[in-house]
Amino acid sequence: SSELTQDPGVSVALGQTVTITCRGDSLTGKYGTWYQQRPGQAPLLVIYGQNNRPSGIPDRFSGSTSGTTASLTITAAQAEDEADYYCHSRDNYGQNIFGPGTKVTVL
Amino acid sequence: HLQLQESGPGLVKPSETLSLTCTVSGDSIKNKNYYWGWIRQPPGKGLEWIGSIYYTGTTYENESLKGRVTLSVDTSKNQMSLKLTSVTAADTATYYCARRGTSGISSAYFDFWGQGSLVAVSS
Numbered sequence: 001s002s003e004l005t006q007d008p009g010v011s012v013a014l015g016q017t018v019t020i021t022c023r024g025d026s027l028t029g030k031y032g033t034w035y036q037q038r039p040g041q042a043p044l045l046v047i048y049g050q051n052n053r054p055s056g057i058p059d060r061f062s063g064s065t066s067g068t069t070a071s072l073t074i075t076a077a078q079a080e081d082e083a084d085y086y087c088h089s090r091d092n093y094g095q096n097i098f099g100p101g102t103k104v105t106v107l
Numbered sequence: 108h109l110q111l112q113e114s115g116p117g118l119v120k121p122s123e124t125l126s127l128t129c130t131v132s133g134d135s136i137k138n139k140n141y142y143w144g145w146i147r148q149p150p151g152k153g154l155e156w157i158g159s160i161y162y163t164g165t166t167y168e169n170e171s172l173k174g175r176v177t178l179s180v181d182t183s184k185n186q187m188s189l190k191l192t193s194v195t196a197a198d199t200a201t202y203y204c205a206r207r208g209t210s211g212i213s214s215a216y217f218d219f220w221g222q223g224s225l226v227a228v229s230s
Contacts, residue, residue: 031214035154042203042220043146043154049210054218086154090215094167096144096156096207 002026002091004099011105012077020102022070022087032070033088034063043086047072082106109133111204113224120230125191127224129204136185137162142207144217145189147200159207160187194228201225
């Protein structure tokens with residue numbers, strides 16, 4: 001079965017830029033989707049499609065996908081961006097796959 | 108304003124069946140543009156997709172859970188349901204229901220989530 005891989009954790013200084021990545025064969029020809037999850041809360045969709053943000057998501061969040069790698073960039077990270085971030089894709093067999101998550105720490 | 112609310116027992120005994128219901132308000136579960144899905148998260152761990160259902164009854168289930176999962180939809184009540192049989196401690200998790208959309212054929216996303224329902228499997 002397909003799987004997605006993510007780095008377990010990354011840190012970023014307040015106001016700086018951080019990019020987190022997600023890799024997997026199921027991303028070929030697709031766009032990665034990204035969710036933010038703060039402790040004790042349900043996941044929140046932040047990026048989907050080519051680089052779409054739902055209403056209310058700040059424009060400091062952006063996404064891209066190339067080949068088997070999806071990336072989420074947070075530009076000028078804020079303290080409230082500290083959270084776990086999960087990537088997601090759907091393979092050609094209708095299976096929805098989540099990455100293991102990346103913990104973003106804002107210093 | 109779309110809301111999803113999971114409901115069901117918070118404690119299930121090993122080998123029994125876990126049953127949860129998701130009530131949708133603010134949108135029709137018959138909306139042709141969306142599937143409706145279940146995702147779970149064991150304590151301290153990541154997200155795992157369980158399955159998705161369309162209002163017509165078409166379903167997709169996680170291959171790793173196939174045979175144990177039954178998804179159903181009740182359009183008259185705007186609800187969907189999950190049944191997971193033969194549960195073990197490994198099924199202890201917060202269970203979320205969510206609306207699943209697509210952006211063309213190249214992107215799937217869960218855009219609205221319930222608050223989650225913690226289900227513990229223990230005797």
